[in-house]
Amino acid sequence: MPTRRFDVGSWLDSPASRRRLDLTEFAEQRAAVQEICARVAADGDAALREYGSRFDGWSPASGESFLVPADDMTAAVRRLPAADKAALEFAADRIRQFHKVQLARAADGLPGLKLLTRPVRRAGVYAPGGRAAYPSTVLMTAIPARVAGVREVILATPPRPDGSVPAAILAAAQIAGVDQVYRVGGAQAVAAMAYGTASIPRVDVVAGPGNIYVTLAKREVFGSVGLDGIAGPTEVMVVADDGARADFVAADLAAQLEHDPLAWAVLVTDSARLADRVEEELESLVRGLERAEIIRAANCCIVVADDLTQAIQIANDFAPEHLLIVAEDAARLATQVENAGAVFVGPYTTVPLGDYTAGPNHTLPTSGAARFASPLGVHSFMKRMSVLSLNRGDLEMLRDATLRLAAMEGLSAHAHAVEVRLE
Secondary structure, X not given: OOOEEEXXXXXXXXXXXXXXXOHHHHHHXXXXXXXXXXXXXXXXXXXXXXXXXXXXXXXXXXXXXXXXXXXXXXXXXXXXXXXXXXXXHHHHHHHHHHHHOOOOOOEEOOOOEEEEXXXXXXXXXXXXXXXXOOHHHHHHHHHHHHHHOOOEEEEEEOOOOOOOOOHHHHHHHHHHOOOEEEEOOHHHHHHHHHHOOOOOOOOOEEEOOOOHHHHHHHHHHEOXXXXXXXXXXXXXXXXXXXXXXXXXXXXXXXXXXOOOOOOEEEEEEOOHHHHHHHHHHHHHHHHOOOOHHXXXXXXXXXXXOOOHHHHHHHHHHHOOOEEEEEOOOHHXXXXXXXXXXXXXEOOOOOHHHHHHOOOOOOOOOOOOHXXXXXXXXXXXXXXXXXXXXXXHHHHHHHHHHHHHHHHHOOOHHHHHHHHHHHO
């Protein structure tokens, strides 16, 4: 298992410590995505059929539709093994309960002022295909939209070459409350939801992860539609002391790396002994894993810090998507975290629990975006608006400062709109 080893100085000097989402290196892919988005905006379903044949290996024949029949969603739930259905429902309930806590209420501030929140009318969520099917992504994106009060939620996902969609995806869509599922993948799916076509309605927000083409398409359509964010490769950072179990830590590193050859896993520890043991455990573990080739191609680093306070500083600078803290005083260290998409505290709080069943959202800011961004949530599907309801007394109270500011900016019509009401 190729693992890069650093002390603090070499880590801080390394580009690995400053990784950021840099889309400029994907010039060829960006040009292709720009063409796809422009074609979908101009030609709608005709473009979707062409790209479906080329990229997904399927497009609807004459008389067929991109839309999955509603009965297929219901049937998928019935066909799913009972244990799989129970797991999806269990996860959905916990996700739903967690996100209900996020619901914002109307807020009253100064007299005559209110802050209101309203859900968007229609949301589009994307579930990737390719290396695997991700029913958990359907739950994590659609349920917050439903909790927010979004009236209509649609899902786009790549079809198989025969035009079918995995039963687990359809069952998750039914359980999460998705209204329609469309068999469209990649950049063309994002463009279709952003711009609308004859068969796929235009949405107000697009959410959900995907490959580089999906990421570039989200960047391309921004402004025409709201987005959950622009995501880079998945990542985990583990902060651990000498008492941490090396096999636990190795398992968490491997679990994240198996997602993608571009994934990141970083262990920061104050124990050179633990660093050695984790390297050994990881090498042994990976040999027996199905996705060993992907894990070996991904980015795995170990940083030996002077102490755990320094380790948390490194974590705050790195701003990881997932931060796992396994140390004797893990709870105290967690209070010092400033930048992370999600924090996992203690040896039994493994990241896959957050991916599936714990309840918090697994769609998280990556590539350092946790410095300024938040996980997907109810707020991602809501907008805020201020409501002013002022009387003459309020106008008189605000008059002098308003007129002064209007004069400073040379906007005399602004001043007149105030003064005419007080003549």
